Amino acid sequence: MASWTGITAVTAYSPVLLSQAGYSAIKQNGLAGGLNTIGIVGTIISAHIVDRLGRRKCLIWGAFGLFVVNLVAAALYEASRGNAALATSIAPAAVTMLFLFNLIYASTWGTVAFLIPTEIFPPEMRAQGNGFGVSGWALGVGWTVLINPIMFAHLESRTYFLFAGLNLLWMPIIFFFYPETKDRSLESIDAMFSSPTPFYRDMEKAYAAGADVLAMRGMQHAEMKSAMQADDE
Numbered sequence: 001m002a003s004w005t006g007i008t009a010v011t012a013y014s015p016v017l018l019s020q021a022g023y024s025a026i027k028q029n030g031l032a033g034g035l036n037t038i039g040i041v042g043t044i045i046s047a048h049i050v051d052r053l054g055r056r057k058c059l060i061w062g063a064f065g066l067f068v069v070n071l072v073a074a075a076l077y078e079a080s081r082g083n084a085a086l087a088t089s090i091a092p093a094a095v096t097m098l099f100l101f102n103l104i105y106a107s108t109w110g111t112v113a114f115l116i117p118t119e120i121f122p123p124e125m126r127a128q129g130n131g132f133g134v135s136g137w138a139l140g141v142g143w144t145v146l147i148n149p150i151m152f153a154h155l156e157s158r159t160y161f162l163f164a165g166l167n168l169l170w171m172p173i174i175f176f177f178y179p180e181t182k183d184r185s186l187e188s189i190d191a192m193f194s195s196p197t198p199f200y201r202d203m204e205k206a207y208a209a210g211a212d213v214l215a216m217r218g219m220q221h222a223e224m225k226s227a228m229q230a231d232d233e
Contacts, residue, residue: 042106062108
């Protein structure tokens with residue numbers, strides 16, 4: 001899902017897009033470097049919001065932001081296709097959308113998509129879960145990078161309308177099926193997956209019923225320690 005937000009089209013395909021916007025080779029390289037660098041700023045923002053907003057909100061609002069940016073970028077490119085004389089004046093706005101896209105993606109999907117696989121797997125499988133997440137990301141990136149030239153060859157800038165629609169699709173999927181791990185111990189997250197269905201609402205009910213496993217273990221450990229001290233006395 002993260003790869004199909006449109007991120008590979010912005011990063012790997014950005015030199016072609018900038019060339020179509022009419023920028024010289026030097027400006028293309030400079031802007032392409034800026035597009036990759038702004039992700040650092042987004043990552044810093046993510047570090048400050050991911051534990052305040054939660055994983056689900058970051059993904060949902062991130063998908064909405066990427067939907068808007070893709071839609072505006074597609075509309076701008078479409079306008080320049082209809083009137084070549086507008087291409088020069090529209091180019092800065094289109095490039096701004098590319099920068100906004102990278103900023104929003106790095107602030108939300110770019111970090112949370114890697115964070116969730118490390119949190120939802122049980123402790124004995126956490127390393128494998130992280131490996132599955134990275135492998136899925138790599139396959140998604142490889143697939144979309146290969147498909148992007150084909151899509152742009154046939155759809156041209158209308159490809160951004162496709163990415164905009166996909167981001168809208170991700171929002172209800174996250175809302176109904178993605179768990180929330182914010183402010184929850186890694187041990188207690190297992191309780192969510194005792195739910196009979198994969199829906200978020202039922203996972204929350206299962207978590208509430210299972211309580212915080214780590215807290216319970218902590219209480220048991222404290223009681224055992226007190227009992228041992230009492231026996232020693």
